[in-house]
Amino acid sequence: MSESAKEDQEKRSGSLLGYGRSPINVLILAGLFGAILSGVSFFYTIHQPWLGLSFIESDVKGLMVTNVDPDGPSATIIASGDILQSIRGLRSSWISLDKAFLIEDPDMLSSFAEWRKLLSREQALYQAMRAPIVHIQLYDGRQVRVQPAEMRPLSSLSFSYFALNLVALLALMVGAGIYSVRMDSLPARLLLVSGVGFAIAASSAAVYTSRELAINPDQFHFFTALNHLGIFTYTAGGLGLLWHYPGSLKTWPMVRILAIFVSLAWLNEQGQWLELPVHSYYFPVVILFLLAIGFGVTQWFQSRNKPVDHAALKWVLVSVFFSITATMALYFIPGMLIHRPLLPIIWGFIAALIMYIGFVFGVIRYRLFDIERWWLNIWLWFIAGLAVVTMDAIIGLLLPQVGSYTLPLAILFTGWCYFPIRQWVWRRLFANSHRDIGQFLPALVLSMVKREADDSEKWWGDVLQETFHPMYLSRIPALDEVRLQDYGGQMLVPSIRGLDAFELCYAENGRRLFLPDDVKIVRSLMEIVRRTEEQLHSYTRGMNEERQRIMRDLHDEVGGQLLTLVHQSASEKEASLASSALSSLREVIYSMDEKESVDYEMAFSRWRILARERCESAGLELYWPVKDKLEQGLFTNRQYYNINLAFKESLTNALKHTGTSRISVLMDIRDGYFRLEIQNNLAKPIPDTLQTGKGLHNMRSRIQEIGGKFDYQIKKDSFMVIFLVPPDEPSGGG
Known part of the structure; x- marks a missing residue:
């Protein structure tokens, strides 16, 4: 495939539905939709005639006033405890007031005839209260006049009104939040549909349940119909979710079947074609709830041999069934049987909201819809x-x-x-998404210098993390090239050595999708890294070849000349010096060979022989405790060479101290680290003003060169040097 064809494919994969579908943008759109719903609800709620009174049902004919707004139209005219029996406008007849006007939700009416009667009475009352002045007949015989306000103030809206709009927004945002990171998932889309339906139902109910007495009957009918449409959508979306999650029950087009069913039920309500058994509105809803139980039980048995699906489904069913049970018990069943809910409508919606809250905790605990816990970060942004x-x-x-x-x-x-x-x-x-390769080069070069040679895979993952700040980065099987998927939601990146690949989900912590420009940046970075590694390998190979050449020259030329000098020396002293120089040359040559190593036991044996020979020639006592069993391990040639030279220097230092009669050596392996202590006794204390000589400086340099630590301790009657060397030779000196 040509380069241009690849770019075209990436653009299509990243922009099929537009880059605007990043998680944050989906949440913003959902928030705007929720704001529109709340705005419409608020507008039609405050544009209702208002007397500034609160009512309850009276024991006698009429409605009892429980509260009078001090700033309302009825202040100083009507008092708490007064009973309003009837009301009329300037040119209308008297309208009797009774408990029917206090019905919060007209869904409690079981037949179409009752619903039409309520709308007719609301029409008469609304027309009367639109008059400039209304006459009110009180139970005590008084007749008062009140000028209704055309708009009600914000302070007159009840807790139920604000709570309904809040639960509407919460359900909508939970559905949108899960959909925003799983746009290709049918269950996630169905949850979004359910959340949209719930939001429409709740915000619509807030309009007519917050009325004081009268409401425009056309608005009453419209928002009630909208509420029922939202309830049917919410229920059908939830049912579709249970049918398809965690796996589809059958190949039937259940979503379409449910859509047709709820559409017919809603149209039957609006056209009032057929009175259904028990309750014309609640009957279809109860059928849908019973189907939800059947779908859930079937899913439970179908997933019994899939532990992961079973655990996730358990949380889904708990959330859905608890929500259904609470809603049915508090609202629908009492409405069908006694035509009155046990609690106000807001509690029915709160019970239904439990399903969405349960899904949030399910995402956190069980990764519902295969969503990671980083999903919550989207909400933070x-x-x-x-x-x-x-x-x-x-x-x-x-x-x-x-x-x-x-x-x-x-x-x-x-x-x-x-x-x-x-x-x-x-x-x-909301930083600009335009990015240039030059932004990342300084950090890339610095990280390449610091990284370990054998850790390129983890290092490359860290580079991708720092460059794109994905919400989630994981290892996946090897790939040949960089590519986008899920409309730019994920970017798949090969590793440098082709062993694994990386999956990056949503750039900039979920604020945007991956773009074709990001693919170009990754390709450029990979090209830079690969070329740099090639240069480093070439440099290392050349350095090793030069080292081998020097080793050969030293061995063949200098070594051969020293060996001739050993055999042709005129005196034993000259032969001994030549032999010692030849041994030192061999040690230097061996130290340059990085492929060779010396095991601990061999090194300890050589150092013990060296210390014994030095002490015997100087007439000193050597104390060297030997462990029964030595740990197995290897020194690199460089480590062995540097430790060997430092050890020789320490013995020379000990022999220089006047009055030394005993040298103690302790060698051990502690937590994988090699520890060497050389201690000699002193005939007289060393002054505190002792200046460290070249010997101590050389020892420190040699040990630090292999990444170790050097220290010395001066006591009243002894002097000790300590070497501590890590198990592996680092790349640089300490």
Whole structure:
């Protein structure tokens, strides 16, 4: 495939549905939709006639006033405890007030005839209360006049109104949040559909359940129909989810069957064609709930041999069945049997919301819908971005209220404090997605210098993490080339050595999708790394070849000349010096060979022989405890050579001290580290002002060169040097 064809394929895979479908953008769109629902609900709720009164059913004919708003139209005219029996407008007849006007939810009415009757009475009452002045007949015989307000204030809205809009937004955002990271999953899409239906149902119910007495009958009918459509959508979406998650029960087009069923049920309500048994609205809902139980039980048995699916399904069923049981017990069954719910409508919606809350905890605990726990990070970014926009709105609302004397101060604060902070936060959250390869080269070069030679796979994963900040990075089987999938939700990247590959999910912690430009950046980085590694390998190979050449020259030329000198020396002393030089040359040559090594036992034996010979020639006592069993291990030639030279230097140092009569050597392996202690006794204390000589400096340099630590201790009657060497030779000196 040509390069241009590859790029075209990547663009199609990343933009089939547009890059705007990143998780954050999906949440933003869902938030806007929820805001529109709440805005519509708020507009039609406050545009209702308002007397400023709260009512309950009275023991006698009429409605009893329980509260009078001190700023409302009825303040000082009607008092708490008064009973309103009837009301009329300027040109209308008297309308009797009874408990039917206090029905919170018309779904409690079991027949179409009752629903039409309520709408007719609402029509009459609404027309009466639209008059400039209404006459109200009280139970005590008084007749008062009140001027209804055309709009009700925000303070008159009940807790139930705000709670309904809140649960609507929560259900919508949970569905959108799960869909935002699993757009290709049918169960996730069905959960989104269910959440949208729930949001429509709850925000619609907030309009007519918050009415004081009267509401425009056309609006009453519209929002009730919208509420029922939302309930049917919510239920059908949940049922479809149970049919397809964690696996499809059958190959039947169940989603379409459910869509047809709820559409017919809703159209039957609106057309009032057929009165259904028991309750014309609740009857189809109960059927859907019973189907949900059947689907759930079937899924349970179908997944019994799949432990992972079984565990996830258990949490889903607990969430769904608890939600269904609570909703049925609190609302639907009492509505069907006694035409009155046990609790207000808000508690029925809260019980239904439990399903969505359960899914959130299911994602955290069981990875429902194969979503990782990092899904919660999306919410953190969304809330942070929302906070910036909210602060903009607050500043915009407050500035017009600032008085003339403090306005210059407010402008200075906004220009010097608020705007810089706001722009900084905005850039951090929503940085421009345009990226250039030059941004990453300094960090790439630095990390290449620091990385371990045998850890290129983990290092490459760290580079990808630092470059793109994906929400999740995991290892996958090997790939040949970089590519996008899931419309840019994931980017698959081969490893440098072709062993594994990496899957990166959602760039910049979920704020954006991966783009074709990201693929180009990865390809450029891989090309740079591979070329650099080739150069490093060439350099290392040349360095090894040169080392081998030097070793051969030393061995053949210098070694041969020293060997001739040993055999042709005129005196034994000269022969001994030549032999010693030849041994040292061999040690230097061996230390340059990185492929060779010396095991611990051989090294300890050589050093013990060396120490015994030195002590015997100087007439000193040697104390060297030998362990019964030595640990197995290897020194590299470089480690052995440096330790050997430092050990010789330490023995020479000990022999220099006047009055030394005993040398103690302790060699051990502790936690994989080689520890060597050489201690000699002193005839007289060493002064505190002792200046470290070249011997100590050489020992320290040699041990640090192989990544070890060197120390010495001066006591009243002894002097000790300590070597501590790690098991593997590092790349650089310490």
